[in-house]
Amino acid sequence: MTIRIVHTADNHIGMPFRQHGDEARKQLLEERFEALERLIETANDSHADFFIISGDLFDSTRVKTPYIERTVGILNKFSGTSVLVLPGNHDFYAGDDTEVWKRFHKVSSEFSNIELLTTTSVVTFEMSGETIQFFPCPCPSKTGKDPMTSWIANAEKNLSALRIGIAHGNVTGLGLDANDRYFTMTMPDLEAIGLTTWLLGHIHVPFPTTSSGSKSQLFMAGTHTPDSVRCKHPGSAWLLDFEQSQLKSYKRLSPGKIRFVRIDRTLHTINDISELQKTCDSLDPDTVILDLKLSGQLSTEEQNELHQSIQKVQKLFRTCTVDLDIKNKIDSDTIATLYPQGTLAERLLSTLLADNQHPNDVTLAHDLIQEISIS
Ligand SMILES: [Mn+2]
Incomplete structure (x- = not known):
């Protein structure tokens, strides 16, 4: 008989996304619910037996009751x-x-299929003659030096059962927790405890790195839908099949719909602007949280073109932020107006203007000359 598990974590329901504007905030808050809903649908469609959340379902212990x-x-x-x-x-x-669990308990107590794992004791299920033992390791605080897994060493294990550890924290080699502040576990320690598999949360990137396979001692769920521009995966969760108390296969699920895209461009020509427009046009304006970071030098005419282009993009995308750092392009007219012919400045700038290999230099030199003549 196959035991099928859908494993998720770090859903961070109620994450405030303070650095974003109102529209993006709404969209991002909503997406965390919707992606969880899609994942439940996938779990149901694939007839999963267990839906396991390895920590940080909620963003904080004070998340609002309607969210719970x-x-x-x-x-x-x-x-x-x-x-x-x-x-x-x-x-x-x-x-x-x-707070969060008091409210969660109150709301969920009428639903017998939801179980909150607050104690370090074995949770056992019997299914068609098979025994499944879960070993929960809840976090008692925001930070903690030692892993919460140590109780398992002395716990009674049924060695013919499927034995699954559920924990939340950093794993040496997978995350970036140099200070050991997040219940840091190590792979050799986890392997030595004597369980079939570990279902973990905390690091928002999925592990293993392959999207399907048949061997892994531990799984890091990864956040179910992207939470920032740093998130390079489309949201993740695992579909795990066990047979005869052994892992049979794993497959990565991607319940996320939203994507953070940052376009960082330096613009010098009309062509650069139309390339930028093309890139934006290739994205889905309903699901991409777009962040444009634009610098460079453009003539007045080109700047007008750019502004029109940006307006078009901002109208199209649900959420788009723009960080502009565009300087005025120095052309021969500007040089002729500012510097008499034959002067050092005029000759220097005209030479740099003619150098197509280094289009920034003339603006840089002009800035320097202006700085010197003002001071
Ligand atoms: Mn965490």
Whole structure:
């Protein structure tokens, strides 16, 4: 018999996205719910038995009640045996008074298929003669030096059962936690504990790096939909099949729809502007959070062209921010107006203007000359 698990983490429901404008904020907040909903649908379509969330389902311990209610409503649609929810370091569990889990418990208690993993004790399921043991390692705080996995060494394990660890924190070699502040685990330690597989959260990038396969001791879910321009994957989760208490196969799922795209360009010519326009036209304006970072030198006419182009893009895209650093292009007319013929400045600038290999130099030299003559 196959035991099928969908594994996710770091959904960060309620993430405020403060650095974005109103429209983008709304879109990004909404996307985190919708991507979770798509993932539940995929899990149902593939008849998964368990839906496992390895921490940071919520962005904080003070997430708004309506967000918790909506999340529980989505999780409740899971048609398999159970949804297991582990508190991570953002939504840590520090006792029954922890706001987010108090509210979560209240909302979810009427749904028997949602189980909150707040204690370090084995959770066992029997399915068609097979035993599945889950070993939860909830985070008790935002930060912590030691891994939360140590209790498992002394826990009673059924060696013929499928034994799955669920934890949240950094893993040496996978993340960038030089200070050991996030419950840091190591791969050899995890392997030595004697479980079949580890389902982890915290690092927003998925591990393994291959999108399908049959062997891996641990899985890092990766955030389910991109959360910033630094996120290079389209959102991830895992579909895992186990047979006879062993991992049979894994496949990466991509429930995300939104993409962050930063276009960083230096513009010198009309052609550069039309290339920029072409790149923007090739993107989906409804799902791309566009961030334009434009610099360079352009003539007045070219700058007008650029502004028209930007206006077009901003009208088309739901969200587009623009960071402009465009200087006035120095042409022969400007040189002739500012510097009498035959002067050093005129000769220098005219020579640099003629040098097509280095189109920035004439502007740079002009800036320097202006600076000297002003001071
Ligand atoms: Mn985390």
